[in-house]
Amino acid sequence: MKGKIILTLALFSSLSFCGEQFSMSDADRALYEEMKENNPADIMLADGEELFEDIGGEKALAKFLGVSEDDLPSYIAGFPRYVKKIGLVVGLDQVLQAMMYDKGKKPFKLKSKKMFNMVAYVKSIANDEKINIDVNADPYIKAMYKLGKKVFMTKRGGRGLSCNSCHSPSVVGLVLRTQKLPDLGSNGAKSAATWPAYRMTKSSLRTFQRRFQGCMKNALLKVIPIGSKQMVALEVYLTEQAKGSKIEIPGLKR
Amino acid sequence: MERREFFKTVGAVAAVSAVLPTVSFAKSGNPNKMDYKTAISAVTNGKQPKMSDKVKLKVPEIAENGAVVPVTVIVDSPMTPQNYVKSIHIFSTKNSNARCLDTNLSPANGKAMVATRIKLNGTQEVIAVVELSNGEFLMNKKSIKVTIGGCG
Amino acid sequence: MEARKSLIKIKPKRYKNGDIVKVSFMIMHPMYTGASKDKKTKKIIPAKYINSLKFIYNGKEITNMKVWESVSTNPVFTIYMKINGKGKLTVKYTDNTGESGERSKKIKPKG
Numbered sequence: 001m002k003g004k005i006i007l008t009l010a011l012f013s014s015l016s017f018c019g020e021q022f023s024m025s026d027a028d029r030a031l032y033e034e035m036k037e038n039n040p041a042d043i044m045l046a047d048g049e050e051l052f053e054d055i056g057g058e059k060a061l062a063k064f065l066g067v068s069e070d071d072l073p074s075y076i077a078g079f080p081r082y083v084k085k086i087g088l089v090v091g092l093d094q095v096l097q098a099m100m101y102d103k104g105k106k107p108f109k110l111k112s113k114k115m116f117n118m119v120a121y122v123k124s125i126a127n128d129e130k131i132n133i134d135v136n137a138d139p140y141i142k143a144m145y146k147l148g149k150k151v152f153m154t155k156r157g158g159r160g161l162s163c164n165s166c167h168s169p170s171v172v173g174l175v176l177r178t179q180k181l182p183d184l185g186s187n188g189a190k191s192a193a194t195w196p197a198y199r200m201t202k203s204s205l206r207t208f209q210r211r212f213q214g215c216m217k218n219a220l221l222k223v224i225p226i227g228s229k230q231m232v233a234l235e236v237y238l239t240e241q242a243k244g245s246k247i248e249i250p251g252l253k254r
Numbered sequence: 255m256e257r258r259e260f261f262k263t264v265g266a267v268a269a270v271s272a273v274l275p276t277v278s279f280a281k282s283g284n285p286n287k288m289d290y291k292t293a294i295s296a297v298t299n300g301k302q303p304k305m306s307d308k309v310k311l312k313v314p315e316i317a318e319n320g321a322v323v324p325v326t327v328i329v330d331s332p333m334t335p336q337n338y339v340k341s342i343h344i345f346s347t348k349n350s351n352a353r354c355l356d357t358n359l360s361p362a363n364g365k366a367m368v369a370t371r372i373k374l375n376g377t378q379e380v381i382a383v384v385e386l387s388n389g390e391f392l393m394n395k396k397s398i399k400v401t402i403g404g405c406g
Numbered sequence: 407m408e409a410r411k412s413l414i415k416i417k418p419k420r421y422k423n424g425d426i427v428k429v430s431f432m433i434m435h436p437m438y439t440g441a442s443k444d445k446k447t448k449k450i451i452p453a454k455y456i457n458s459l460k461f462i463y464n465g466k467e468i469t470n471m472k473v474w475e476s477v478s479t480n481p482v483f484t485i486y487m488k489i490n491g492k493g494k495l496t497v498k499y500t501d502n503t504g505e506s507g508e509r510s511k512k513i514k515p516k517g
Contacts, residue, residue, distance in 0.1 A: 028314040035324050038430045040480035043411045200322035203479035254318045322478045346476060353474045362468040364426035364488035371478040
């Protein structure tokens with residue numbers, strides 16, 4: 001136990017040290033911001049659009065979800081949510097799997113490129129909408145929010161870290177290797193609005209849950225599968241923090 | 255072949271390289287290996303380009319990753335048939351092949367600019383060399399700190 | 407082989423004759439330098455990178471590029487172009503292994 005505390009402290013002291021050494025200037029950040037104009041993921045979304053049209057597109061999705069096509073963008077902006085037809089709180093990717101299944105097609109795996117492309121396109125239908133998740137809408141999502149908070153706060157793995165250890169309000173201003181650590185634990189944390197995103201260091205499009213996996217792996221936490229109850233719950237929790245943020249898909253991240 | 259000729263005949267060059275076998279650099283060494291001084295000299299025919307504020311080089315001071323570093327070169331030029339920027343060359347000082355991108359422009363561009371994203375193998379300088387239609391060479395350079403990635 | 411996915415973007419989306427617009431060409435290409443290893447097999451991945459680009463507007467080459475392996479994976483190239491009548495812009499590419507392809511976009515000036 002004591003060992004873990006020391007390790008955690010060591011991690012943070014090195015973080016703040018890096019902050020003094022290698023913090024990017026605002027001008028640099030503006031340059032990276034400008035790169036969003038030409039996001040390589042735009043091509044991947046174009047592919048996702050074709051795949052989505054193959055299973056009926058917006059019309060079919062609206063029908064599946066029981067909403068009008070006009071209401072589809074704002075409805076998408078409320079995911080993850082409880083979907084009656086599936087009987088679970090699910091992400092958009094799982095809805096697309098169910099649609100594929102209904103069509104008699106073999107659903108794409110949740111962790112496949114095709115699914116990432118398609119779900120990114122589908123979420124981009126809600127671009128400029130504000131995230132409107134309602135974690136009090138029904139007992140199912142209420143329970144998922146609670147579980148998500150637990151997943152976020154639970155310390156585990158080799159270093160005894162939780163998501164909260166590095167992504168709470170108390171890390172604001174700290175920098176890990178030129179990166180400002182995002183505070184994901186407070187209201188107004190916008191991350192959920194900019195995933196799926198193109199990861200420059202991975203040269204690929206990644207979803208929010210895929211990003212959680214990368215973070216877990218590097219922080220020595222056992223990686224939770226995409227689409228599992230815990231993972232969807234974590235997305236619910238972080239999406240609630242981003243409530244009201246404007247959706248801008250695809251994001252562009254380091 | 256003269257270097258300048260070389261750039262004028264990009265199409266022909268592409269056809270030649272098409273018949274070269276695929277090579278792995280680690281075994282045979284990088285066939286494109288060239289240090290930045292040699293590379294610049296090849297472009298300018300040995301002339302020393304003049305440092306100039308007319309060449310604006312937009313790069314981050316600190317790159318958040320070495321895999322995708324944004325580079326933009328803008329040159330003050332009227333881009334008329336009488337007075338235009340013929341080419342913009344981007345070099346890195348420490349990559350094994352210093353050459354990154356050679357762009358031949360024409361008055362039809364309207365403005366002299368090229369932007370791309372490059373890989374940088376560690377902290378180094380990026381140099382932009384510009385050839386004007388009157389045969390003059392200008393340059394500018396910036397140093398970029400490249401840090402390795404953090405988590406994930 | 408399935409055609410490589412690529413995209414031409416013009417900014418702003420609405421333009422008229424005489425306007426100078428930003429043209430970006432993006433393409434899904436690995437841009438292997440020949441120095442990196444496959445994480446799984448530990449084998450060196452042979453060099454495969456785009457080595458030439460041509461921007462052709464209504465049959466006239468306005469810009470060409472010689473591209474080297476230090477350009478990033480899934481590259482993006484941006485230049486300016488003066489709008490001078492309707493027609494099309496074509497970007498042709500080749501890579502060092504002899505692969506080639508092209509992408510076109512209609513140029514429709516308003517007014």
